Amino acid sequence: MRHHFIDRYSDLNSPVHRLDPRVKILLAFLGILIVVSEPPGRLLPFAFYGGLLLVVLLLSRLPFAFLLKRYLILSPFIVMASVFYPVSLYFAEETQAIAFHQETIEVALSIFLKASLSLFLLIWLISVERFHILLLGLRKLKMPKLVGTISILMYSYIFVFWDEALKTTRARESRTPGKLQRIKLRTYANQMAMILLHSWERSKTLHHAMLSRGFHGEFYSMREPGLKKADVLFLALFLLLFLHIRLFTDPLFIQ
Amino acid sequence: MAAGIQIENLSFSYSEEKEVLKNLSLEIRAGEKMGLIGPMGSGKSTLLLHLNGLLTGSGTVKIGDTGVKKDTLPEIRRKVGMVFQNPDDQLFNPTVEEEIAFGPLNFGYSPDEVAEKLKYALEAMRLTGMEKSVSHHLSMGERKRVALATVLALDPEVIALDEPFANLDTPMMMQLLDIINSLSATFIIVSQSLLPLLSCCDRVAIINHGRIVAVGPVKDILQDEELMRNNGLDLGYYKKILRELF
Numbered sequence: 024m025r026h027h028f029i030d031r032y033s034d035l036n037s038p039v040h041r042l043d044p045r046v047k048i049l050l051a052f053l054g055i056l057i058v059v060s061e062p063p064g065r066l067l068p069f070a071f072y073g074g075l076l077l078v079v080l081l082l083s084r085l086p087f088a089f090l091l092k093r094y095l096i097l098s099p100f101i102v103m104a105s106v107f108y109p110v111s112l113y114f115a116e117e118t119q120a121i122a123f124h125q126e127t128i129e130v131a132l133s134i135f136l137k138a139s140l141s142l143f144l145l146i147w148l149i150s151v152e153r154f155h156i157l158l159l160g161l162r163k164l165k166m167p168k169l170v171g172t173i174s175i176l177m178y179s180y181i182f183v184f185w186d187e188a189l190k191t192t193r194a195r196e197s198r199t200p201g202k203l204q205r206i207k208l209r210t211y212a213n214q215m216a217m218i219l220l221h222s223w224e225r226s227k228t229l230h231h232a233m234l235s236r237g238f239h240g241e242f243y244s245m246r247e248p249g250l251k252k253a254d255v256l257f258l259a260l261f262l263l264l265f266l267h268i269r270l271f272t273d274p275l276f277i278q
Numbered sequence: 279m280a281a282g283i284q285i286e287n288l289s290f291s292y293s294e295e296k297e298v299l300k301n302l303s304l305e306i307r308a309g310e311k312m313g314l315i316g317p318m319g320s321g322k323s324t325l326l327l328h329l330n331g332l333l334t335g336s337g338t339v340k341i342g343d344t345g346v347k348k349d350t351l352p353e354i355r356r357k358v359g360m361v362f363q364n365p366d367d368q369l370f371n372p373t374v375e376e377e378i379a380f381g382p383l384n385f386g387y388s389p390d391e392v393a394e395k396l397k398y399a400l401e402a403m404r405l406t407g408m409e410k411s412v413s414h415h416l417s418m419g420e421r422k423r424v425a426l427a428t429v430l431a432l433d434p435e436v437i438a439l440d441e442p443f444a445n446l447d448t449p450m451m452m453q454l455l456d457i458i459n460s461l462s463a464t465f466i467i468v469s470q471s472l473l474p475l476l477s478c479c480d481r482v483a484i485i486n487h488g489r490i491v492a493v494g495p496v497k498d499i500l501q502d503e504e505l506m507r508n509n510g511l512d513l514g515y516y517k518k519i520l521r522e523l524f
Contacts, residue, residue: 153372179370182414186366228367235330235360236381236428237352243383245376245392 032085033153039083043254044152044160050079050261051148055141057265064129069136071268076143079261083151093146094139101142105135154178159242172240180226187221280309280464281342281357281435283329289488290324290335298324299335300488308342308435311458311465313475313482313496317510321488322468323363326438329466330360341436356385359429359463363440365421366414374400374416374424375409381432399431403457419450426457436464443471472500472513484509 033040039047058072080090108131112118121127149157155178158171191214283306290299298321306312314322327333331346331354339346341357362368371377378399382392400406403423408416413424422442429437442458443451451474458465458478469475475482476496483493486509492499499505506512 155371182370225367228362228364229370231327231332232360232362232368233370233380235332235355235358236432237355237384238380239384241384243380245379245383245389245396 030149030152030154032089032150033156035084035151037082037084037151039079039151042151042257043250044156045163045250046254046258047148047152048157048160048164050258051144053262054144054265057262057269058140058144059137061133061137061269063133064126065272066129066132066136068268068272069133069140071272072140072265075261075264075268076140076147080143080147083147085147085150090143090146090150093150094142097142098139101135101138104138105131108134155242156244156246159244162242168240171242175242176226176230179229180222183225183229184218184222187218187225191217191221279435280462282306282308282310283436283464283466284338284340285325285328286338288325288328288335288337288339290328290333292324298488299328301337302485302488302490304483304490304493306464306466308464309462310481311467311479313479314466314468314485315470315472315475315482315511316485316491318470320485322485323440325485326360326440326466326468329436329438330355330358332360352385356432357434358436358438359432359434361425361429361437361439361442363444365418365425368425368428369413369421372412373409374405374411374413374427377413377424378427378431381428385432395431395433398433399427402430402461403427404453418445419447422446422450422454423457426454430461434463436466437461439465439467439469441469441471442467443469443474472511473516476500484511486510 058069061068080087109123109127112121112127113123152160155175158166158174162168162171195210195214283304285302285304288299288302289297291297302321302325314325316322324333328335328339328346329341331348331351334346334348341354344350344353344357346354369377371380375396378396379392382395387395396409400409403426405420405423405427408420413421416424422445426437426439426442439458442454446454455474455477458467465478467475467479479496481494482496482499484491484499484505491509492502492505500513503512503514507514
């Protein structure tokens with residue numbers, strides 16, 4: 024079975040790809056923290072954050088169409104969360120009057136922008152590094168071993184599950200003259216059950232294969248992360264820029 | 279280096295109703311290549327899983343001087359390399375290189391040692407140049423070789439192969455036989471394909487209903503038509519076809 028990996032662009036050779044995984048993790052998470060900490064209603068800083076993110080994305084050489092596609096898959100949730108704010112005010116008697124005021128709309132917009140930027144940062148993070156190297160980085164940042172083990176197993180099982188889904192779909196389609204005509208629901212339910220059972224069996228064997236080669240819950244890589252000067256400089260520079268936008272764009276906004 | 283295998287009175291059941299291995303005993307000499315044949319569901323794969331401590335039944339299993347117990351598992355897993363029937367059940371890393379390095383890294387070898395082991399395994403399995411290939415995009419034959427390379431990288435004393443010849447074309451099978459014959463480790467090979475065992479095994483054991491029924495030189499066992507027929511391993515069909523063809 025052939026399918027693309029979730030981290031399909033993690034093998035590109037860009038300055039960002041070559042950075043230590045800890046730098047990417049810290050930049051993404053601290054970046055999100057700074058963006059999210061913006062007071063509601065402040066919109067101008069998002070233009071600067073967006074510009075900064077664009078620079079990071081350009082340095083990563085990731086295809087924009089790919090990033091946009093990933094974003095669009097999850098964007099309905101962001102849109103719903105943003106729209107929900109004024110709508111919820113409208114349905115409460117005491118706040119109905121201010122539901123569609125400029126300030127309310129600005130808050131909704133800032134929810135949308137915060138969530139969008141955070142999502143782009145996360146998409147960027149999983150696109151510029153292999154998943155298991157990210158876990159290795161997180162372990163170096165003191166993530167508990169158990170969380171890492173669960174994450175890597177879940178990640179592996181996505182492929183097992185996907186493989187089984189493809190196989191059973193092929194088996195089903197090979198015996199149907201096109202679209203299913205009858206007992207659709209029962210067929211899909213049966214197929215789903217089979218996918219789960221097969222995945223469970225294969226997951227057990229995979230776990231056996233890991234154990235038989237010495238797996239004990241720890242992560243290793245042939246490329247052991249090591250912080251270099253360039254890593255520290257990159258992280259410091261971008262975090263300072265994020266912080267600068269966060270702390271010093273206020274007077275600009277008031278004017 | 280190779281280690282012998284000693285199995286004494288091994289019993290195991292997945293559920294209370296049915297015992298899969300029944301008081302099974304078998305001895306394999308260090309460096310010997312032993313084939314394990316028998317009908318479907320006779321307990322062949324279950325027996326292999328006991329060698330690596332992935333399953334533990336009652337009775338004793340010894341690899342060299344080391345008994346397979348909970349506290350000896352790291353040593354046992356370094357000694358016994360296990361290649362599963364379906365390579366897709368064995369390969370879980372994105373690239374061939376990472377797949378092969380997984381074992382040595384987990385056993386705490388230094389980066390230089392890992393690189394050396396990786397090079398050896400790639401060369402031994404004729405996979406040099408495929409380091410960066412995505413495991414799941416390889417052909418079945420290549421995936422089988424990668425699965426064996428993951429085990430060779432640990433330089434095990436015992437190699438357990440579960441159906442290594444299944445789904446292979448003839449050139450690929452010949453290549454695999456060459457590789458098996460070139461290695462000095464002790465081999466235990468479970469196979470439904472009986473003929474390749476003639477080219478690589480010193481002895482074969484027949485397992486049926488969880489018990490070892492017969493052990494002996496490959497030719498002697500395969501030529502014993504009654505023994506084979508009684509254990510669901512009739513070669514008469516192939517004999518008839520070959521006679522018709524040639």
